[in-house]
Amino acid sequence: MDGLSFHVEPGEVFALLGPNGAGKSTTVEILEGHRTRDVGTVEVLGCDPELASAAFRDRVGIVLQEVGIERELTVREVVAHYGACYSRCRPVDEVLELVGLDGLGDRRTHQLSGGQKRRIDLALGLIGDPELLFLDEPTTGFDPSARRQAWEMVDGLRTLGTTIVLTSHYMDEVQALADRVLVIAGGRAVAEGTPDELRGSMVRGTSIRTRFPVGAEGTVEGLLGGLSGRARVLGGRLEVRTEEPTADLHRLTTWALDRGLELEDLEVVRPTLEDVYLGLLDDYPESVEDGVAHIGPSDG
């Protein structure tokens, strides 16, 4: 991590958005007190998380990535047991209902599906009635309907007044949940703002897309040099991001006509936030690799 600085307000849903290896989990683990920082200042709820006192842990809920659950015990046993460690333990049945596990309390945890286990993680994060909840990639590995349900759940937490710091590599998730977003790549902050602000500042220009003509590889350099926008090949498709769509479209079609090529599936569109996000990450290819190297193999 390099020069990362941010502040989260009480009651806010704050998202760290970035690809795997960007440093999201590292950042969150430092905030949780699971990882020591090399340099810099961190204050969470007025404490230094590195000291990780029981009083600090009592006020924080953590939904970690890929941590195990005692297989042999039932959902209710696990949630009640961990809940007993907190000064303000929520009623177990209430929490199970909140995360959509009502009716499954007496199941052994190993009988549950991956998505249901993730709900136990969430239940364990919530059982102590935390002021601050960390959600590290809460929906990775979920199918679309499970993701939608999880979003509704997080939205429900917002109404309880819980401050939430979440990480995600899905732009749509962040758009749906977060009040404020910090985009990070390669251990550095790339953009910060509300989802709407990000859209305003990031979504510029127009995309011209087409299937990349067969047999045109040899002549494409000349074309690309002549375009005013930025071009890239995306899985057999050519995409040009440009501020001058009329001129670039003309250059592209002229190039194709001169060579007798057909531009199949040609379209001119305004890019989505997801496109912009992916484009943004393309500006950091080397730093992303650097980030992985420095963060080390245990980063998720």
Next chain:
Amino acid sequence: MAESLPSPLRLLVRQVGYQNRKFRRVPVAAFFTLAFPLIFLLLFGTIYGDGEIFARGHLMKFTQFYAPGLAVFTAVSATYTNIGISTAIDRDEGILRRVRSTPLPRWVYLGGVVTSGVSIALVGALIMLFVGIGLYGVEVNVGGLPAAATTFLVGTGSFAMLGLALAALAPSGQSSPALANATILPVAFVSDVFIPIGDAPGWLRFIGNVLPLKPFVEAFSNAFDPFQAGSMWDLTLLVRIGAWGMFGALVAAWRFRWDPSVGSAGRRRRGPLVRRSQSIS
């Protein structure tokens, strides 16, 4: 804050109950810990009947020799082997990491693991002794029982510490059963558990005496020696056992990890983001 954190003692009691429940829910572990050594006693008792064996300087009944030694072996399985294996596996699965995310003090967690192991050891040893006494007429030197009980506490506590040390040193949960068995089984053979070590070459007896299991078996068996009477306190043996326990505690304090080892099953890395684009501009 109006509410205060629950008292550590209450948490410890809860943690012991939790660990015990976990143990009971895995029948295989319960079988190997409690029933497996018992089968040895039943086998020896059936094969040798009223036959005698020369051990600890006397001729005595086979079962008189085996019952206390196997009781100690059960206790060591419940502490050293079980704690070492299950803690290493729990670490790999990320359960220790989760524990660290809660306000539960680390010493309460580890104290729960150790106390649970000692309580399971007690149950296993009592079953062994009652079967020995009830089925094979194993004699008890009642005067030696307080010393035997003290030995049992020092011994199980020490082997629990060695179990934590084993978990600390095991590179992964998967390798921990092999490490546990590869260390404890050979030691048991030179420690008067499966065979009397009395006639073995001196260097082999020396190894047995230096390691902690033989003193544990010896001090505990004193209460079941039909040729002895009296309280049978032997502080030297207790110190030798306790020293190993201290050593285990130091190793555990030095190397214990709460996070899964890199590349273990509990923390598989997902593949990198599929980079859907290549910039050619």
